[in-house]
Amino acid sequence: MKAAVMREPNKPLSIEEVTIDKPGPREVLVRLKAVGVCHSDVHFWDANFPVETPVILGHESAGVVEAVGSMVSAVKPGDHVISILSPFCGTCEYCLSGHMSVCHTINKDQFQRQMGEAPRLSIKGEKVGQFLNLSSFAEQILVHENALCAIDKDMPLDRACLIGCGVITGVGSVFHAAKVEPGSTVAVVGCGGVGLSAINGAAIAGASRIIAVDLSDEKLQLAVRFGATDVVNPSKVDAVEAVKELTKGGVHYAFECVGLKQTAEQAYHMMRPRGVATLIGMITPGVNIEIPGIEMLVTEKRLQGAIMGSNQFRIDFPRFVELYRQGKLHLDDMISDRIGLDGITGALQNLKDNKGTVARQVVMFD
Template sequence: MKAAVLREVNKPLEIEDVQHGDPGPREVLVRTVAAGVCHSDLHFQNGAYPYALPVVLGHESAGVVEAVGDMVHYVKPGDRVITCLSAFCGHCEHCLTGHMSLCQAPELQRAPGEPPRLAKNGEAINQFLNLSSFAEYMLVHEHAIAKIREDMPLDRAALIGCGVTTGVGAVIHTAKVEPGSMVAVIGCGGVGLAAVNGAAIAGAVRVIAIDQVPSKLELARTFGATDLVNAAEVDPVQAVRELTGGGVHHAFEAIGLKVTAQQAFKMVGRGGTATIIGMIPVGTMVEIHGPELLAEKKLQGSNMGSNRFRVDMPRFVDFYLQGKLHLDEMISGRIGLADVNDAFAQLQTGEVARNVILFE
């Protein structure tokens, strides 16, 4: 099968012929139909986050079950699924206390000594975050997929695989935004737009979208933003304080920078919470002004929207089909696998919401 392989940090992905194994116990072979290009893929491509190489990147996808291994009862060939990197074991402390997105059980991957899921002529290729979606097939643990209804278009379903689950989940699960809250979202890429949309669904009375690219701010309005702040023109902290008379209840950072994480903390009012979604590079420290903690301000991280994805993803599909989630507007381009390096270049400009790779 064709797959996009990262062999060296900061080098283009190479489209190579890679082999996948047969599904073993509890494994599912999925034919990839669509895969979104998320900024997190870029963080691993450029080394901001290290990963064992060579690796097939990609982690935001949807497809059709091709074959299942022993003991798989959840899906059968022909079922439509969304993948999720938050594969869960179901019996660790995190899983049993309802925090499945924090599960790190090693059993979701094949054990050392077993044949690898991905290989090229005998050379093992690493699987990325339990998935490796930039490939025509994915061989995954059955706990890395959610089954969805048949009438959901799979190019838009792919977006739910990471960006939507992350952005909406940060709002409704991690931060538990109450109806009537005032919310600010810094960064209007796929993840930030999903957070804006999630805030609107949660009943936020004000949703302030912040970006540096005017077209992204306009797009944010479609997703439910009530106010727009161009951070290239004004100080976003001051702008949010003025718009809200002292600060928002919830700020979300959806970029992955020290400066914007600090802005998120500064723009929440007394008792408010800043939730950092962006992947801040390894080694970077985030600073806050200590006395602001006396105002009971909180700073927290959010991983994959604190999801329970087998419950969440079918609900997000329903939201889309009811017109509440704006996935059509999130797709900036439909591209081929060979265009993946161009999609990475576009991500750096901030101009795109999501490029989606189509495999058919």
């Protein structure tokens, strides 16, 4: 199969012929049809987060099952599926208590081939790293069955792939992690794919006021289409004070979708007493967040993280497909460009340069 291989950080990905193994026990081979280019891929491409090379990046994908290994029960050949980077084992404390999105951070070895086994991906005998259990910048993926969810075949796969990361992270954080209440007020800091999804989720949840915060006027205009009632550009005003003024004291819920110390602290300060701030953006390892401890105590503000929207994805994904059909989930508006496999490096650079017109660029196969 052809895949976009990263051999060095910040260098163009090379389109190479990669050998993908046959599915073993509980493994599924998927022919990909569409892959979203996510800012999380940029963090590894530009070495902000470490990754061993050579590696195939990419993790926001949808396709059709080609073959299954032994003991696979979740999907069958011909099924249309969405992948996710947070597979679940189904037996640990976190899965059994309904917090399966945490499972892959604790039990990661269960979803990968072990030392001594043939690698899933290789080039002329050299092992190629499988990024986040997926490696979706390729024509095919070979993954554990619990990294997949079957969906209705009439769902367009270029829209479906977005659900597998950006949408579940944003909407899921609103529904599951923060549990936004109807009539409440919300601030979303950062209006990329995840932030737009959080805005969309807040609108579906019935928030009365949704304030989009971003340095790009183009992204703020897009945020209005996703449900934002107000917009704030921190390059023009003090974002925290603007949000407090709009809401007469601060929001009930704040979402940080950038991954910076400054914006995380801003999200906390935008809240009223008993507010909940949820950190969604990928904050660089080693960076600490500073908030006033006594204020957190006396105002009962809460600061929390949410990985992959605290998802229960085999329940969430079919529901999101239905929300799209009803016109409530605005996946069509999120796609800013459709590209080929050879356009991935340019797409990563667009995200790194923070181009205001880019929400989600989607790699199309066939």
